[in-house]
Amino acid sequence: MRRHRLRSALAACSFLVAGLATGCGHATRTPAGPGLEKKTITVAEVPLVDEAALHVAVTQKLFQAEGLNVRVEPVTQSIAALPALKRGQLDVIAGANYVTFLQAHQQGTIDLRIISPGAAEAPRFMQLLVLPNSPIRTPKDLEGKTVAVNILNNIQSLTLNEVLKANHVDPAKVKYRAVPFPSMDKALKNHDVDAIHTADPFTTNFQQELGTRMVVDGGGAPVTGLPVSGYVTTREFVSKYPKTAAAFQRAMEKAQSLAGDRARVNAVLPSFAHVDAATAAKLNLPQYPTSLDPAGFQRLADLMLSAGLLKGAINVSDVLFQAPAK
Template identity: 60%
Template sequence: MKVRRRVAAATALLLAAVAGCDSGTSTGSDSGLEKDTVVVAALPLLDVAALHIAMARRMFQAEGLTVKVQPVAQSLAALPALQNGQVDVIAGANYVTFLQAHAQGTLKLKIIADGAAQAPRFMRLLVAPDSPIRTPADLAGRTVAVNILNNIQSLTLNEILTAEGVDPSTVKYRAVPFPLMDKALAGGDVDAVHTGEPFGTVIERRLKARMVVDGGGPPVTGLPVSGYVSSAEFVTKYPRTAAAFQRAIEKAQALAAADRSAVERVLPSYAKVDEQTATALTLPGYPAAPDAARMRRLIGLMVKQGLLKADIDPAGLIFTPAAR
């Protein structure tokens, strides 16, 4: 499905998500920022742990910022709000979707900070305990659930299958939202689910599901998954504000990468997992900053698999603030 169609379908969700949320146009008196309030649309994913760490540890306040978080179910649902200025930043934005939006002219994308990168077992392909599927080769002709068709899950799984000598075109993908994957697998609606955390751990526990493919293993380990994105208009109009937000997030990203307990402490507050589950989850990578080489790798895979028609120079997408 084209990005424009998905944007149209998400408009109704968007209106509910941003209702009552002001755009934060107030000016900081002493901070030197163009405005001191940033509205962030955020998904309830492990990808955005740094956002909540930064809020809990007053890292934004240290930069002179007030951050208002507006929860959304899908990052795409917040795209129209980003375009019209109701939202300043989308946290946990799926890079595949937003790179497509940029390529199609729907959004002039700017990446402010990285969110998550692939790590072993962060994504995983699971089957029922009595499934005959034992190896990647057994997936030929089978139906695999993914959260969104033609996106990061199928992109990475296709690359893994190719490395294993399996033709990805023999796999049938079906869109199933993450929270419904356990029911789809238990009911036999799909043969396997390719899911991410925290859903992978929950499904393994609830159904005694088996992992057949490590969706974060080689050859996709380290591949960028999501980030904190905005528009070129926002960073051009509010460069010091964007830079302050970037500094706070990157400090929190470094803390998330270095101290697992910092992530575990914030997860129950926004990701709907209890403290016990939080300690069992497999975390993604938390890159310190966006990296053009890693983004180029993702873009190359998208072009290879037909998710982008042409190459994009990632260096022009990454927000680089002027020296303070």
């Protein structure tokens, strides 16, 4: 039932279908702060645990404290919001998958600026799950098997391959199949795949409903702390509205810090992640970094390059937004 509600909410709130319909979002309301070039911004988000800090910022009125109104609109995939971002229909994408957006930046699809960190890998944040009676018991057993990931050649396979190599498994012998998160349980039950690589709230739901068990901790060494997703915009936005961008960044820095308190995250998860309070308390959360760490982003870009996900090196400092001095 929880999974059905999640699917229904995502379908109903996809602004790419509904044209940014007002019924799916919510906003803070306050007079514009002094000197802000734009008083209201629209943030698209994929309703996953990665974006808990955004909702902490809303509930704690951190945007209001900066004189900023923020309207939040759910979407089904972060990359699906890219056309609207380029058209100026929205201003920031929350939960943006860094791998996808760094690729889009290099391809010239977007002149990317990462405005705030969102989530980084943490133990058990991503997990490789199998059915309870599966013969797969160890990472080595995955060789020759098929693993479901949400998007092919992206953050899941990139990080899982690093974990597999650390466990003496040849990633080239593991096959990946694209399966949307909400459909992974069906694919596993039907034996369309041998294992699923997923994240919460789906992980906990699948464990409760199917009795799945973890074979590989996808957030463990050596990828713990690697940036996964965050808040992105365009160079045009931060150039045109630098004080507005800085106000958003300051509010998010405070919110990311508050998200280090598990109780604050538990309190907001039912409002957007479509889980009840009891389930929220069981979810495996990512790290919520409080600053844009160039070294961490460069490590991610270098891993992408070595995995063939980039055609050339990227200096990530070029895409990290640095607020102008007040």
